[in-house]
Amino acid sequence: MPASRLQLTGICKAFGATQALAGVDFSAAAGEVHALVGENGAGKSTLMNVLSGVIPPDTGAMTLEGAPFRPRSPLEARRAGVVMVNQELAIAPHLTVLENIVLGAEPARILLRHAEARQRATEALRQLGRSDIPLDAPAASLGIAAQQFVEIARALALGCRVLVLDEPTSSLSQADIEHLFRLVRRLRDQGHAIVYISHFLEEVQALSDRYTVLRDGVSVATGRTSETSTAELARLMVGRQVSELYTRSPRQSGDVILEVRELGGIAKPVSASLELRRGEVLGIAGLIGAGRSELLRAIFGLDPVVRGRVRLGLAFGAGSPTRRWAEGAGLLSEDRKTEGLALDLSVVDNFTLPRLAPWLRPAALARETSRWIEQLGVRCAGPRQRVGDLSGGNQQKVALGRLLRNGADVLLLDEPTRGVDIGAKQNIYRLIDELANQGKAVLMVSSYLPELLGTCDRIAVMCRGVLGPARPVSTWTEHGIMLAATGAAAA
Numbered sequence: 001m002p003a004s005r006l007q008l009t010g011i012c013k014a015f016g017a018t019q020a021l022a023g024v025d026f027s028a029a030a031g032e033v034h035a036l037v038g039e040n041g042a043g044k045s046t047l048m049n050v051l052s053g054v055i056p057p058d059t060g061a062m063t064l065e066g067a068p069f070r071p072r073s074p075l076e077a078r079r080a081g082v083v084m085v086n087q088e089l090a091i092a093p094h095l096t097v098l099e100n101i102v103l104g105a106e107p108a109r110i111l112l113r114h115a116e117a118r119q120r121a122t123e124a125l126r127q128l129g130r131s132d133i134p135l136d137a138p139a140a141s142l143g144i145a146a147q148q149f150v151e152i153a154r155a156l157a158l159g160c161r162v163l164v165l166d167e168p169t170s171s172l173s174q175a176d177i178e179h180l181f182r183l184v185r186r187l188r189d190q191g192h193a194i195v196y197i198s199h200f201l202e203e204v205q206a207l208s209d210r211y212t213v214l215r216d217g218v219s220v221a222t223g224r225t226s227e228t229s230t231a232e233l234a235r236l237m238v239g240r241q242v243s244e245l246y247t248r249s250p251r252q253s254g255d256v257i258l259e260v261r262e263l264g265g266i267a268k269p270v271s272a273s274l275e276l277r278r279g280e281v282l283g284i285a286g287l288i289g290a291g292r293s294e295l296l297r298a299i300f301g302l303d304p305v306v307r308g309r310v311r312l313g314l315a316f317g318a319g320s321p322t323r324r325w326a327e328g329a330g331l332l333s334e335d336r337k338t339e340g341l342a343l344d345l346s347v348v349d350n351f352t353l354p355r356l357a358p359w360l361r362p363a364a365l366a367r368e369t370s371r372w373i374e375q376l377g378v379r380c381a382g383p384r385q386r387v388g389d390l391s392g393g394n395q396q397k398v399a400l401g402r403l404l405r406n407g408a409d410v411l412l413l414d415e416p417t418r419g420v421d422i423g424a425k426q427n428i429y430r431l432i433d434e435l436a437n438q439g440k441a442v443l444m445v446s447s448y449l450p451e452l453l454g455t456c457d458r459i460a461v462m463c464r465g466v467l468g469p470a471r472p473v474s475t476w477t478e479h480g481i482m483l484a485a486t487g488a489a490a491a
């Protein structure tokens with residue numbers, strides 16, 4: 001084992017009464033990809049925030065290449081060579097690629113005037129194997145994957161020695177994921193220490209050399225990935241054996257409750273037709289940008305419908321979200337931060353506000369919310385905790401719980417398990433199955449094919465805004481879905 005480039009020992013951090021980190025030991029060596037895994041709320045983001053200077057630890061020690069490392073700000077951490085690339089990218093959209101790459105280099109404004117800036121940026125992109133990204137293009141004109149590369153290029157231009165990637169694949173297409181993996185391996189081979197956070201244990205297996213598992217703010221296990229199975233990793237994270245992940249009971253579907261005919265939006269969808277029956281889970285697969293979210297949004301009345309028609313229950317015609325709620329439909333948005341949740345309000349308020357029953361006392365609402373918290377495994381201090389203070393995955397569980405609590409008959413779920421840990425995924429799949437068995441209908445968009453194949457009764461694939469026919473799940477394979485999604489095969 002090479003000597004540690006980065007060493008964290010006994011790190012503790014509390015937020016009020018919440019002990020987010022209760023003694024974490026972690027190390028990353030030069031030339032390795034070290035995966036950090038754990039359930040939602042286990043403390044991964046908090047640990048990385050400590051490492052990257054966003055928050056100070058309460059106790060514990062950090063060293064970088066043997067020297068004490070105590071960054072007081074992200075800038076200080078970056079200058080020392082520790083750079084974090086988050087899910088929400090920190091790209092300045094109005095600046096050019098070049099400006100973004102040298103941003104933060106000291107002194108940036110002077111550097112920008114020099115040919116040296118171009119040289120540094122060109123070299124960083126070359127190191128990534130992405131010399132095709134034009135230096136003078138505005139960052140906003142690039143796709144998500146290219147923006148992510150620009151952010152990594154910035155890290156390299158800054159002389160990064162430890163690169164932290166937090167759930168980097170959550171918004172990437174399969175092709176971009178493969179490209180990113182190649183890049184991460186390349187950086188590893190160049191001697192960088194890479195910390196890789198992911199809920200996708202398959203990714204952890206494919207990419208990492210070592211792993212550390214956090215549970216309840218404590219590092220409970222570390223080891224070589226090649227010597228540890230995915231099932232064992234899941235057991236270490238959750239603290240129990242995670243048996244069958246997916247649930248799909250045999251069931252009979254009932255009447256058509258949602259009918260969509262040749263639906264078209266402003267840009268997407270181009271054309272989508274489907275029938276969704278009671279007691280059925282219908283999955284929509286497709287590449288990122290294919291128009292899947294836009295389809296759900298158009299059905300729910302969040303985006304304008306330009307062509308075609310929607311029938312929900314007995315009601316025809318375009319609807320506003322308020323009307324759709326009244327008709328018994330609910331949408332779990334892909335973007336829970338801007339559309340899903342009121343981050344400043346408590347868990348109980350988020351659960352109960354959309355359909356407040358004035359006759360219920362606050363104590364009764366809190367009790368009901370506590371039951372949901374338990375059922376979905378939301379890790380929080382209690383119903384009164386502010387939702388904005390929950391970890392990302394736990395926020396997702398609250399958004400889903402709110403939809404379920406409000407008794408929707410037709411559930412439109414956009415990436416329902418994004419950012420959710422494996423134990424909670426299992427609970428969500430069981431809930432979806434129960435809902436279908438109760439006669440509810442679920443239309444589910446997901447980029448995670450095993451989940452679609454494991455939970456849906458039928459799957460339809462969207463390609464460039466056009467939805468293909470829904471076919472029984474038994475007739476699909478991952479490969480077949482990918483072919484249909486890329487337009488390489490007629491669905």
Ligand SMILES: Nc1ncnc2c1ncn2[C@@H]1O[C@H](COP(=O)(O)OP(=O)(O)OP(=O)(O)O)[C@@H](O)[C@H]1O
Pocket residue numbers: 015018019020038039040041042043044045046047379380389390391392393394419
């Ligand atoms: N600013 C904050 N105020 C209060 N509590 C917080 C704050 N930030 C994090 N926490 C709490 O600390 C704990 C650890 O959260 P953290 O975000 O580190 O988890 P995580 O492992 O990154 O989870 P996820 O997989 O969902 O992203 C959680 O219980 C969370 O509610």
